[in-house]
Amino acid sequence: MELRAPRGTSDIFSRQAGLRRHLEETAVELFGWYGYHPITTPIFERTELFTRSIGESTDIVQKEMYTFRDKSGRSLTLRPEGTAPVVRAFLEHKLVSQPLPIKLYYSGPMFRYERPQAGRSREFWQLGVEAIGSMNPAIDAETVSLMMHYLETLGLRDLELLLNSMGCSRCCPSFVKVLRAYLEEHQANLCTDCKRRVQLNPLRIFDCKKERCRGLLKEAPLITDYLCVDCKAHFAEVQSLLMSVGVEFKLEPSLVRGFDYYTKTAFEVRSPHLGAQNALGGGGRYDGLIEEFGGPPTPAIGFALGVERVILALHREGIDLPGDSTLDVFLAVVGKESKPEGFKLLDKLRKLGIATDMDYGDRSLKAQMKLADRMGALYTLFVGSEELEKGMCKIRDMKSGEQVEVAFEKIPRWLKKQIGSRKGKK
Ligand SMILES: [Zn+2]
Ligand SMILES: [Zn+2]
Structure with a gap:
């Protein structure tokens, strides 16, 4: 048996795990300021939930879902995205009777069978929000601006925001008709996938990465020329609200995103x-979407961010983030006989919220010092029989190398104060 994680998956630990936690903690705080509450949905759902919401014609449903039968023969799918499960939960728990809009955020792994490459894996994490129950353009602007606020809070600077309107159930079909007619005229130049897309859903051609299909789309009709009066007014207000809060964007009429359920505002x-x-x-x-699933007509909007890609972008922009948790104190035991006292002190420091560790291998003092260094401890505290007798312990600042002696009973308070002021300065 080969002991290796499946292709397109990875183990997350040490610095990567710390970064991920930082992204999540920042989201929890910031999304809370915008009135969002957490929701966790199952990793797998009934397959139908995704085929019906994401759309039969999309790449996700056609090629990328991890679908399997359980032992009772039910068709289940590892969630490829987070919106459909949240909508399902919204309906199942009758959240529609609560004051709307209801604002929910989630974070967790998603699964798509894609060719792995930099920034794309088969198991990937998404952080997302859904605001359900308001048609107001202010919710659109708020959602977009929250996404940008979050990314900027993490430190990202070089961001490009693209904005489009997909129209509604009244105006989008007339655009699709015109687009289909245009594509049928140029059928011969389309790739095999796109030939099929023309009939299933011509909008999906915008997802095609092939040069010849992209070339054709440059001359294609634009959705924004076909918006109804209502969609036009809605889109104009979203734009003016975004400008009023200083969010910069670029209009991109070919932006459709890879889901069939989008209406009106779409952004990336x-x-x-x-x-x-x-x-x-x-x-x-x-x-x-909610009506499609048998609920009352309920407008909604949301976004999802790819956690690995955000981390990659932070890395490429050279932004240093707090990674793995750091060790405050390494407790070096000098001589075996001092271990019981050392262990008691270790316990006391930890219970005071000071991150403390020691050596568990009865190593020499020299080896313990090396370990303290490798663990990145801020201070090393020496506990030996001599120290215990004197009632004073040596504490070394690992960065400057300076050493001080502190009375045994004053050690916890002394350390707490030093570490507090160091972290405050950071
Ligand atoms: Zn419309
Ligand atoms: Zn194509």
Whole structure:
């Protein structure tokens, strides 16, 4: 048996794990300021949930889902995205009877069978929000601006925000008709996938990466020329609200995102540092989805960010983030007979919230010092029989090398104060 994680998956530990936690903690705090509450949904759902919401014609449903039968023969799918499960939960728990909009955020792994490459894996993490129950353009502007605020809070500077409107169930079909007619005229130049897309859903051609299809789309009709009066007014207000809070964006009429459920506002944020997989995330309105699942007509909007891509962008922009948790104190035991006292002190410091560790291998003092260094301890505290007799312990500042003697009973307070002021300065 080969002991290796499956292709397109990875183990997350040490610095990567710390970074991920930092992203999550920042999200928890910031999303809370915008009135969001957490939700966790299952990793797998009934397959139908995704085929019906994401759309039969999308790449996700056609090629990328991890679908399997359980022992009772039910068709289940590892979630490829987070919106459909949240909508399912919203309906199942009758959250529609609560004051709307209801604002929910999630964080967790998603699964898509794609070709792994930089910034794309088969198991990937997403951080997302869904605001359900408001048609107001202010919710669109707020959602987009929250996404940008979050990325900027992490330190990202080089971001490009693209904005489009997908129209509604009244105006989008007339655009699709015109687009289909145009594509049928140029059928011969389309790739095999796109030939099929023309009939299933011509909008999906915008997802095609092939040069010849992209070339054709440059001359294609634009959705924004076909918006109804209502969609036009909505889109104009979203734009003016975004400008009023200083969010810069670029209009991109070919932005459709890879889901069938989007209506009206669609958006995507990109980083120029990521190469081919340059989208950090995006989202849009999905005003028809809840009704599609048998709920009352309920407008909604959301976004999702790719956690690995955000981390990659931070790295490429050279932004240093707090990674793994740090060790405050290494407790060096000088001589075996001092171990019981050392262990008691270790316990006391930890219970005071000071991150403390020691050697568990009865190593020499020299080896313990090496270990303290490798663990990145801020201070090393020496506990030996001589120290215990005197009632004074040596404490070394590992950065400056300076050493001080502190009375045994004053050690916890002394350390707490020093570490507090060091962390405050950071
Ligand atoms: Zn419309
Ligand atoms: Zn194509």
